[in-house]
Amino acid sequence: MTMCEFSSPQIPITDIENAMERIGSPVRELRRLDAGDDSEVLLCNGLFVIKIPKRPSVRVTQQREFAVYSFLKQYDLPALIPEVIFQCSEFNVMSFIPGENFGFQEYALLSEKEKEALASDMAIFLRRLHGISVPLSEKPFCEIFEDKRKRYLEDQEQLLEVLENRKLLNAPLQKNIQTIYEHIGQNQELFNYAACLVHNDFSSSNMVFRHNRLYGVIDFGDVIVGDPDNDFLCLLDCSMDDFGKDFGRKVLRHYGHRNPQLAERKAEINDAYWPIQQVLLGVQREDRSLFCKGYRELLAIDPDAFIL
Structure with missing residues (x-):
């Protein structure tokens, strides 16, 4: 078994090994994908993502995130989302969606036709997500409803x-x-909208790309039932964190947004x-x-x- 070096006492290695044994995929390789403010994120056997919350509040957030994945499994979304594999109080396991490195520099090299196709991919995904009816009286949706x-x-x-x-x-x-x-x-x-299911951190860092197209959407950790325009905030950022405001405008156009100027102002x-x-x-x-x-x-x- 190959492992990266783990010095954090927050990573329950033995419990992870036992869990992976139970789901029929003994740990052969374990490496760190990310060590953010909220979670340790590990990749197991190149197939599974393990999220380990660092605080009790994050544990609750992850439970809701994984509940949303389970709920969305019944819908035919136009891009992959993680599949829930295993859950316990200490960590959560989901499927890994492999993709290609794709950032602002890669985007800038695309032809105009390719940029439009990518914008269309994102718009189609968002329209599908925003159109899903959620049971607001049930968990986790009653807990993630946002009164802005x-x-x-x-x-x-x-x-x-x-x-x-x-x-x-x-x-x-x-x-x-x-x-x-x-x-x-x-x-x-700002407050006049029809609340719907919102990813709420829809940025390129939470997308998986293949062959210059949108292949998967990950990290629903900030998911809410709220303003659909929240899913355009990152796309309309002028920085190089995503693909620039012009690209965000392409997504708005393909989405068929009724008031793109308002989305930009938000x-x-x-x-x-x-x-x-x-x-x-x-x-x-x-x-x-x-x-x-x-x-x-x-x-x-x-x-x-x-x-x-």
């Missing part, structure tokens, strides 16, 4: 409390924060909101660096950036 207005109010309350507790809240900053949330609350179009507001998210995530993850970065950027936020 309520979420913003909770963010405001938590942000003020965090800054005040750390003696970082002065009168000008407090006024700016109040103005930001007043602008957000006045943007009625993406811009989401970008402007990122410093606040960094502050709150920094506290949640006990990540001082992330918190400090968000706080510095928060001081420079223009509240008018949140006017729709």
